[in-house]
Amino acid sequence: GRLSSILGPDILREIEERDKAELAVSHLRRVRAALIAYYAAHEGEYPDDPSGLVPGYLDAMPALELPGHPATAGVSAYKGPAREAGEAVSDSGGWLYFSDKASPYFGMIVLNCTHKDPNGREFYRY
Numbered sequence: 315g316r317l318s319s320i321l322g323p324d325i326l327r328e329i330e331e332r333d334k335a336e337l338a339v340s341h342l343r344r345v346r347a348a349l350i351a352y353y354a355a356h357e358g359e360y361p362d363d364p365s366g367l368v369p370g371y372l373d374a375m376p377a378l379e380l381p382g383h384p385a386t387a388g389v390s391a392y393k394g395p396a397r398e399a400g401e402a403v404s405d406s407g408g409w410l411y412f413s414d415k416a417s418p419y420f421g422m423i424v425l426n427c428t429h430k431d432p433n434g435r436e437f438y439r440y
Contacts, residue, residue, distance in 0.1 A: 328432065334379050335431040339440055341376035345409070345423055348372050353421065360421030364389050364411050375409065380437055381429040383407025390426055393417075403428055403438045410438070 345364065348371035353360055361367060368374055377387040388408035396402045396412075399419055403410060403426055410426035412419035427437035 331381065332432050334381075335437075338378050338380055338425055338437065341378060342423070342425055342440055344376065345372065349421060349423060363391055363413055364409065364423060378408060378425065378427075380407045380425060380427040383427065383429075392419075399424060400436075400438055405429075 345367070348367045349360060349364075352367055352371055364375055375387040375389060377385050379385040384407065386406075386408040388406065390404060390406055390408060390410050391413040392402040392410055393414040394402070395417065396419065399412070399422065402412070402419075403424070405428045406426045408426050410424050412422045414420055425437040425440060430436055
């Protein structure tokens with residue numbers, strides 16, 4: 315209450331948005347590290363989907379709380395061609411995993427969100 319009256323609701327909302335953005339990027343780094351560990355342990359193969367990381371590499375897929383979306387740990391699998399990873403983004407607010415073994419993006423995971431972080435960068439570009 316007192317902090318809100320000192321800083322104001324707009325500043326508090328901005329702080330909360332920055333914290334959520336930083337947490338999402340931290341989760342992304344952790345999931346990507348798990349994918350790299352999986353790849354190293356499985357003779358250069360990625361899992362067909364990120365559920366292959368649980369429980370050996372992750373306890374669970376982390377839940378994301380991205381702007382404009384409810385919290386979710388949901389993973390969308392993308393199979394198909396894409397000249398650029400951003401073409402596959404559907405803005406679900408969860409995870410997007412490239413599951414097509416023929417794709418140059420196979421094994422890549424991104425934040426499935428076109429909204430911008432507090433610095434103006436789209437989340438899927440991390």
